[in-house]
Amino acid sequence: MAAQTCISISELHPNFCHPKVAGVVIGKSDVRSFPDRKNIGVDRYTFGFTIRDSPNFFINVTAWGNSGYINGLSSSFNIGDCVNIQNPLVASKDPEKADKFSPETPSLYRLMVMEAHSQVYVCAEMDTVDRMLPLIHLPVKDSRDFYSLGDIVANGQKLNGSVINILAAVRWIGELKQFTTSDGRKGQRLEVKLFDDSVPSFPLVCWDRETIQLIQTLIPKETVLFIADAKINFDSFRNGMTATVNSKTIITVNPDTREASLLFSYAKEVSETGGLDEDEKTEDVPVESITDVYTVSQLKQKAQDDQDVFFGITYSFISKLDLDSSVSKVIRTRCTRCKFLVTEEMQSCSNPLCQGRDQGFSSTTAFDLLVDFTDHTGTLHTCSLKSPVAEKTLGCTTEEFTRLTDDERTTMKWKFLLERCKIYVKILPSNTMRTKIRVVVLACSLADPGEVKQHMSALQQRL
Numbered sequence: 108m109a110a111q112t113c114i115s116i117s118e119l120h121p122n123f124c125h126p127k128v129a130g131v132v133i134g135k136s137d138v139r140s141f142p143d144r145k146n147i148g149v150d151r152y153t154f155g156f157t158i159r160d161s162p163n164f165f166i167n168v169t170a171w172g173n174s175g176y177i178n179g180l181s182s183s184f185n186i187g188d189c190v191n192i193q194n195p196l197v198a199s200k201d202p203e204k205a206d207k208f209s210p211e212t213p214s215l216y217r218l219m220v221m222e223a224h225s226q227v228y229v230c231a232e233m234d235t236v237d238r239m240l241p242l243i244h245l246p247v248k249d250s251r252d253f254y255s256l257g258d259i260v261a262n263g264q265k266l267n268g269s270v271i272n273i274l275a276a277v278r279w280i281g282e283l284k285q286f287t288t289s290d291g292r293k294g295q296r297l298e299v300k301l302f303d304d305s306v307p308s309f310p311l312v313c314w315d316r317e318t319i320q321l322i323q324t325l326i327p328k329e330t331v332l333f334i335a336d337a338k339i340n341f342d343s344f345r346n347g348m349t350a351t352v353n354s355k356t357i358i359t360v361n362p363d364t365r366e367a368s369l370l371f372s373y374a375k376e377v378s379e380t381g382g383l384d385e386d387e388k389t390e391d392v393p394v395e396s397i398t399d400v401y402t403v404s405q406l407k408q409k410a411q412d413d414q415d416v417f418f419g420i421t422y423s424f425i426s427k428l429d430l431d432s433s434v435s436k437v438i439r440t441r442c443t444r445c446k447f448l449v450t451e452e453m454q455s456c457s458n459p460l461c462q463g464r465d466q467g468f469s470s471t472t473a474f475d476l477l478v479d480f481t482d483h484t485g486t487l488h489t490c491s492l493k494s495p496v497a498e499k500t501l502g503c504t505t506e507e508f509t510r511l512t513d514d515e516r517t518t519m520k521w522k523f524l525l526e527r528c529k530i531y532v533k534i535l536p537s538n539t540m541r542t543k544i545r546v547v548v549l550a551c552s553l554a555d556p557g558e559v560k561q562h563m564s565a566l567q568q569r570l
């Protein structure tokens with residue numbers, strides 16, 4: 108059996124007997140069941156997957172059988188695994204029926220797998236695996252044939268109902284929502300927010316368990332997706348466009364293409380320098396409505412326990428405030444269009460993906476500080492203090508700040524450093540930060556000593 112060589116997908120033909128095929132799994136559907144027309148009261152089970160063995164060739168495989176066989180087979184491999192298929196039936200494609208709901212493939216055929224005839228197992232031959240694995244990073248469509256999120260938004264309702272390819276980065280992965288349909292079937296839904304240099308947030312909805320499993324392994328802000336054949340719809344509830352993954356969609360994670368690698372660099376740069384943070388401010392509550400007081404360790408504990416955004420006040424000392432380091436560390440200038448960092452001298456955006464670079468350059472200058480807060484219970488590191496909160500706190504504009512002498516900056520720093528402040532914070536649990544918690548300062552001012560005393564004794568009593 109092991110001696111039998113594999114036939115490449117491009118050479119497959121219905122006349123072959125006992126073919127053996129190998130390929131990397133690039134797509135996979137959930138198991139579904141249908142009533143068997145020949146056996147009343149019995150259900151037949153099926154699922155599909157797509158395998159690829161060369162840059163240009165991939166083929167759909169459908170497995171049929173009873174519940175035990177199909178569920179067992181489906182759980183024996185995942186997207187990204189290399190599989191061998193022994194003795195499948197090679198059938199012509201049927202574009203009106205089965206293949207209507209499967210991904211588009213270049214092959215004229217599809218493979219059928221049945222328990223009595225065929226065998227599917229995860230490939231253990233290392234040289235085959237080494238040869239196949241890189242194929243998982245090649246988009247299944249022309250790598251230049253895609254819509255940017257800006258294209259989708261610009262086309263708007265014209266794209267309603269259409270099927271397109273998308274290249275975008277993952278910004279945020281939502282929580283899995285489980286539900287039961289009116290006819291008693293269990294369902295699930297996962298929403299992902301995509302971004303690129305033209306649109307900061309765009310929804311992608313997944314319903315399939317296999318897709319959701321794949322998505323849940325991705326690292327937000329460090330992953331680029333080529334989504335082949337995503338369905339675009341106008342969502343009247345949100346009054347905007349959404350993309351949906353369906354049974355014809357194939358997602359390529361971190362595609363090995365020039366466009367994807369440019370987008371990857373952009374995503375990493377803009378998220379590491381905090382360029383995506385501004386948009387998260389939109390859901391902020393008015394500072395006056397924040398009343399809960401916490402110590403530093405209570406803030407950390409609550410972030411860990413709840414895994415949800417919350418707001419609070421802490422009376423802490425500013426233990427790090429680098430106002431007298433180079434101005435470029437205090438004030439940052441970004442391209443207005445794509446949020447990429449630019450240096451003051453630059454009169455253009457250096458992000459090669461930035462759209463309309465030739466349409467004239469405009470930039471926004473803002474405070475972008477990282478500060479530490481300390482009280483008797485611990486320290487909150489790298490809290491983000493940005494415009495316009497920073498202007499209010501420091502009492503000067505970015506323009507005024509750039510004109511200060513070194514001595515004046517040092518004086519300004521010591522007005523706050525090691526002083527007890529009343530700090531309004533927004534806390535975001537974070538899986539990408541080393542500290543597991545992201546702190547955004549909403550307001551900060553020197554604290555009234557009487558007020559501090561009152562709150563400290565209240566906190567002590569609570570402990």
Ligand SMILES: [Zn+2]
Pocket residue numbers: 442443444445446447456457458461462
């Ligand atoms: Zn730009």
